[in-house]
Amino acid sequence: MKKTDTEQIRLANKKQIIHYLRVHGPIARVDLGQALKLSPATVTAITSELQQEARLIEHPATTEKTNTRGRPRVLIDLAPDAFHVLGLKLSINELKMHLGNHKGQVSDEMVIDLDTRALSEEGLFDAIASAVRRFNASVPAHKRPKALGIAVQGVVNGLNGEIIWSPALAVRKVPLKHELEQRIQLPVTIANDANCLTMAIRHQRRYQSLTDFAVIMLGYGIGMGMVINGELYLGHHGAAAEFGHSKYYPEGAQCLCGKRGCIEAYVGDYALYRDASALFPLSWDNSLHPTEDSMQVLVNKAESDSKELRDLFQRAGRVLGHGISNLIALLSLEKIIISGPGSRAYHLMEAGLMTNLEDSLVSDLIAETTIEHAAWDEDMTIKGIVVLALEAID
Ligand SMILES: [Zn+2]
Numbered sequence: 001m002k003k004t005d006t007e008q009i010r011l012a013n014k015k016q017i018i019h020y021l022r023v024h025g026p027i028a029r030v031d032l033g034q035a036l037k038l039s040p041a042t043v044t045a046i047t048s049e050l051q052q053e054a055r056l057i058e059h060p061a062t063t064e065k066t067n068t069r070g071r072p073r074v075l076i077d078l079a080p081d082a083f084h085v086l087g088l089k090l091s092i093n094e095l096k097m098h099l100g101n102h103k104g105q106v107s108d109e110m111v112i113d114l115d116t117r118a119l120s121e122e123g124l125f126d127a128i129a130s131a132v133r134r135f136n137a138s139v140p141a142h143k144r145p146k147a148l149g150i151a152v153q154g155v156v157n158g159l160n161g162e163i164i165w166s167p168a169l170a171v172r173k174v175p176l177k178h179e180l181e182q183r184i185q186l187p188v189t190i191a192n193d194a195n196c197l198t199m200a201i202r203h204q205r206r207y208q209s210l211t212d213f214a215v216i217m218l219g220y221g222i223g224m225g226m227v228i229n230g231e232l233y234l235g236h237h238g239a240a241a242e243f244g245h246s247k248y249y250p251e252g253a254q255c256l257c258g259k260r261g262c263i264e265a266y267v268g269d270y271a272l273y274r275d276a277s278a279l280f281p282l283s284w285d286n287s288l289h290p291t292e293d294s295m296q297v298l299v300n301k302a303e304s305d306s307k308e309l310r311d312l313f314q315r316a317g318r319v320l321g322h323g324i325s326n327l328i329a330l331l332s333l334e335k336i337i338i339s340g341p342g343s344r345a346y347h348l349m350e351a352g353l354m355t356n357l358e359d360s361l362v363s364d365l366i367a368e369t370t371i372e373h374a375a376w377d378e379d380m381t382i383k384g385i386v387v388l389a390l391e392a393i394d
Helices: 003-024 029-036 040-052 121-138 176-184 193-202 269-277 292-304 307-331 341-360 363-367 380-393
Strands: 056-066 072-078 084-091 094-101 106-113 148-152 155-157 162-165 188-192 213-218 222-228 335-339 370-373
Touching: 003 029, 003 040, 003 072, 003 380, 029 040, 029 072, 040 056, 084 121, 084 380, 094 121, 094 380, 106 121, 106 380, 121 176, 148 176, 148 193, 148 380, 155 188, 162 176, 176 188, 188 193, 188 380, 193 213, 193 222, 193 335, 193 380, 213 307, 213 341, 269 292, 269 307, 269 341, 292 307, 292 341, 307 335, 307 341, 307 363, 335 341, 341 363, 341 370
Parallel strands: 084 148, 148 188, 213 335, 335 370
Antiparallel strands: 056 072, 084 094, 094 106, 155 162, 213 222
């Protein structure tokens, strides 16, 4: 075996151990080795290295849990304060920042309101750089972030860190990573919000056995993240997987991307609100971005008295089912998880979704893939971008 191969294997093992500790720690070394099928020698070598880098802590041995020889186990974990990263979410008219520690735990929120659609390219670079400086000044020196992760609504090239298009911005093709790294002198990672959600889900204990799955994020737009062979799949050009802009009907409803008939143009919050306003007099104060409250009003009305609205959500479910059936036929994934703020209406879409799936695919194909709704109780995109920023410097 060449030396470079050995080094590659060592780095891959180290990455696996860090991921496992981030998700499951604290844990005994012997259990870590068994879970990852790594030899005791490998676990000892890598955990010693992490200890030398001051990235590992040992918890006091517990007396209740003992190994077979009766010795108390020492539990190890990532040291939460070994270093910190900054997670920033860029959405329409808002920059939201959180500190993430080495374990991936999130704290210290700061929100800056600004008219994002009025920003030039330079204006955007300056706004983010000054937001990062403000955040830095608000935390003690030992918590100053070592890296920045930016979650963006829209289409992003995760490989070169370019924002291709975002509903939050009037400018397109913005080389954000390159320009910001010059200004703030920190490594910058950029991902779209659906990939961030996917990374957050990949770090939840109950999904650890999955290696091939997709997460569909319903919300203002429709995004998707895909994990293939255990890794986030960005595609050859870095902008996979734009499920929301795959087509339902080529000459169909207008999509915000500029084309017609995308899945998002039927299922996104803005599309549902637009189509509902053709049925009822609705406030258009915030038509660019219907608020959570405005969307909840539609859900309540559909549940209580409006058959037309129920039909609208059912149609959204059928369009979603159409897209999902293509996904299943093409990729044969283990699981498709549906989440995001727009999944507040999942119960109104589910029957339409399932009907379309059953109509589109032979049952043998569907049976292999499970579809699950994961409730959106908190904004998981921040957690995901923190993890991506950590992994960039792990
Ligand atoms: Zn589109």
